[in-house]
Amino acid sequence: MSADPLVRARGLTKSFRPRGGLFRPRGPAFNAVDRVDLDVMASEIVGLVGESGSGKSTLGRILIRLIEPDEGTVHFGGTDLLALQGEELRRNRRDFQIVFQDPYGSLNPRMKIGDAIGEPLTIHRLVDGRAQRDERVAELLDRVGLDPAMATRYPHEFSGGQRQRVGIARAIACGPRFIVADEPVSALDAPVQAQIVNLLVDLQEQLGLSYLFIAHDLQLVRRICQRVVVMYFGRVVEEASAGELYREPRHPYTRALLAATPSIVPGRPAAPALSGEPPSQTAAPEGCPFHPRCPEAIDDCRRRDPALIRIGEGHRVACHVVEKTLE
Amino acid sequence: MPLLEVSDLRVHYSAADAPVRAVDGVSFSLQPGETYALVGESGCGKTATGLALLRLVEPGRIVGGRIVFEGRDLLGLSEEEMRRLRGARIGMVFQEAAAALNPVMRIGAQVGEALRIHRGMSRKEAHAEAVELLRLVALADPERQARAYPHELSGGMKQRVMLAIALSCSPALLIADEPTTALDVTIQAQILALLRELRDELSLTILLITHDLGVVAENADRVGVMYAGRLVEEASVDALFDKPEHPYTRGLLRAMPGAGPADERRLPTLPGTVPDPAHPPAGCRFHPRCSERFEPCDADEPELSGRPGGGRVACYLHRREAVG
Numbered sequence A: 001m002s003a004d005p006l007v008r009a010r011g012l013t014k015s016f017r018p019r020g021g022l023f024r025p026r027g028p029a030f031n032a033v034d035r036v037d038l039d040v041m042a043s044e045i046v047g048l049v050g051e052s053g054s055g056k057s058t059l060g061r062i063l064i065r066l067i068e069p070d071e072g073t074v075h076f077g078g079t080d081l082l083a084l085q086g087e088e089l090r091r092n093r094r095d096f097q098i099v100f101q102d103p104y105g106s107l108n109p110r111m112k113i114g115d116a117i118g119e120p121l122t123i124h125r126l127v128d129g130r131a132q133r134d135e136r137v138a139e140l141l142d143r144v145g146l147d148p149a150m151a152t153r154y155p156h157e158f159s160g161g162q163r164q165r166v167g168i169a170r171a172i173a174c175g176p177r178f179i180v181a182d183e184p185v186s187a188l189d190a191p192v193q194a195q196i197v198n199l200l201v202d203l204q205e206q207l208g209l210s211y212l213f214i215a216h217d218l219q220l221v222r223r224i225c226q227r228v229v230v231m232y233f234g235r236v237v238e239e240a241s242a243g244e245l246y247r248e249p250r251h252p253y254t255r256a257l258l259a260a261t262p263s264i265v266p267g268r269p270a271a272p273a274l275s276g277e278p279p280s281q282t283a284a285p286e287g288c289p290f291h292p293r294c295p296e297a298i299d300d301c302r303r304r305d306p307a308l309i310r311i312g313e314g315h316r317v318a319c320h321v322v323e324k325t326l327e
Numbered sequence B: 001m002p003l004l005e006v007s008d009l010r011v012h013y014s015a016a017d018a019p020v021r022a023v024d025g026v027s028f029s030l031q032p033g034e035t036y037a038l039v040g041e042s043g044c045g046k047t048a049t050g051l052a053l054l055r056l057v058e059p060g061r062i063v064g065g066r067i068v069f070e071g072r073d074l075l076g077l078s079e080e081e082m083r084r085l086r087g088a089r090i091g092m093v094f095q096e097a098a099a100a101l102n103p104v105m106r107i108g109a110q111v112g113e114a115l116r117i118h119r120g121m122s123r124k125e126a127h128a129e130a131v132e133l134l135r136l137v138a139l140a141d142p143e144r145q146a147r148a149y150p151h152e153l154s155g156g157m158k159q160r161v162m163l164a165i166a167l168s169c170s171p172a173l174l175i176a177d178e179p180t181t182a183l184d185v186t187i188q189a190q191i192l193a194l195l196r197e198l199r200d201e202l203s204l205t206i207l208l209i210t211h212d213l214g215v216v217a218e219n220a221d222r223v224g225v226m227y228a229g230r231l232v233e234e235a236s237v238d239a240l241f242d243k244p245e246h247p248y249t250r251g252l253l254r255a256m257p258g259a260g261p262a263d264e265r266r267l268p269t270l271p272g273t274v275p276d277p278a279h280p281p282a283g284c285r286f287h288p289r290c291s292e293r294f295e296p297c298d299a300d301e302p303e304l305s306g307r308p309g310g311g312r313v314a315c316y317l318h319r320r321e322a323v324g
């Protein structure tokens, strides 16, 4: 059963010093990503959830080498990604791509979208001449549900949903195997969000892609992901198959996130499951990073950092309280 | 008597060719103490409707309709009278709490400013009252936070400060425009719980503007669904979620990731997008996206009329059923 993962990350750590500001001196460094292990299998969609600032984007960017980690390794299809340099790295880049929350920011406003989508094809020398490139761009536009005639338009002429389709077309242009989708639908209204999610699922099935799907909507993640990873303050605190995570969330943080998800059934909601704010750009507290907000914290939680332990097939949790119930 | 009665409201923005009819004949009323949600996709005119209640639609114009608040026609008030009303009787919070705060002014002074302007308090009185307001919105350690600058606060804390400012002169009506859209679900749950508490404690009437039906289900009493500048359905929350009558409302509900069987990876979609309000389609504005359209839909615009289960709906399907 245990095939080799397409992406295999071990011990990833990345520290930042808080950005200074007009009135704010730079504080001491903190770990935005803290000793993270993660596997993504071929043709698998792994969901990555957690409050803002938990390190999801940083982790996603490390996996495709847009950010260099301080420690740890990333293997992609068996290749040591962090050892690749220069030409070799450039050649490998076509295998892994990213889709951003707002592709508008990453599209050049003065570049026609056909050129934006065609650019990676030219860079990776996947097309021979202008005619072939245009033909391939037309195919890509059609594939993401846009009219090929739109190739000559500029980004500002597109709606949010259409821009996201352009971002997806650009990401799949060179035939990648792995895509980091960083909150690709968070800025869209539900109906357009559904259109884009369905497109991502179609492409995943048709092209056998793997995604790391970063999202804050847990209902959405439940629908499309096989496995879900929950991050808190740079750590993985729980990981399980999507079915199991929603049926039997074990970490108090996962349970709180699920409880905070708005229901679409009218009625009085329960009191907020989680008080306080996620830690931001500060040094980790002693013990479990979640303990200051945890309704179940015991003495151990204030003293020792819990290890991520296996509690079932593919189910891992970092929590002293859960660990105690196993003893 | 309703606290607020809006009839046939029209708000236009100017554009190169035709006027942008952002709000195009909207009528609704708010009963004292209720939370009324305005929902619909981006660009449907929800914010423009909220701003019109404060007469703050610049560079647009209110080109028609009546807004009667506490028995007074707001469109007939002088600019000076309107200024006194804003902040004092009607408070407002927006999605971008951060942008609305002055970065170089302490939190306490910003909350106190409204008190000094509207209630003529001294600096010292205003500061003491500001601390009480920060306590009311459950900001931890209000004495200390009153001395902080906005950048020292998280997004959720800034939204609490905005609420304190909006509530500083005990308004009767609070307009909350996407108050939690930029926040994490955990913080959103806290702010929504706070809004419910404040409503009960202060007998507030709330106009809750949101594109997220999830926020509506648990927090509103009644809902108005807007599409392309028009109100297309209005009902109690229970009736709307139980049996949505307008195909647009049905489409919105079905597209929610939490709706339908969880093992189906694809979501039912509502194809297309909101039309350009400068050039809305003829007939029912929703007809190009509607899978249930029939003959009359592209010819004439349907009017709101009574809907089964109470409320109003603007759709020929329903008219056809009603006729036979």
Ligand SMILES: Nc1ncnc2c1ncn2[C@@H]1O[C@H](COP(=O)(O)OP(=O)(O)O)[C@@H](O)[C@H]1O
Pocket: A016, A017, A018, A019, A032, A050, A051, A052, A053, A054, A055, A056, A057, A058, A059, A280, A281
């Ligand atoms: N270039 C950077 N410099 C300093 N801090 C950063 C930088 N990038 C991210 N951070 C900080 O690292 C933490 C994790 O950020 P991020 O990975 O963007 O989280 P998420 O995507 O989960 O919201 C946050 O506290 C963020 O402010």
Ligand SMILES: Nc1ncnc2c1ncn2[C@@H]1O[C@H](COP(=O)(O)OP(=O)(O)O)[C@@H](O)[C@H]1O
Pocket: B013, B014, B020, B021, B022, B040, B041, B042, B043, B044, B045, B046, B047, B048, B049, B058, B059, B060, B277
């Ligand atoms: N300042 C403006 N100038 C021109 N058009 C505007 C302006 N503000 C809003 N609009 C247009 O008015 C319509 C309604 O906008 P808005 O009320 O913000 O919708 P919503 O809040 O439902 O997303 C949109 O088509 C929008 O583009």
Ligand SMILES: [Mg+2]
Pocket: A056, A057, A058
């Ligand atoms: Mg992020």
Ligand SMILES: [Mg+2]
Pocket: B046, B047, B048, B178
């Ligand atoms: Mg708006």
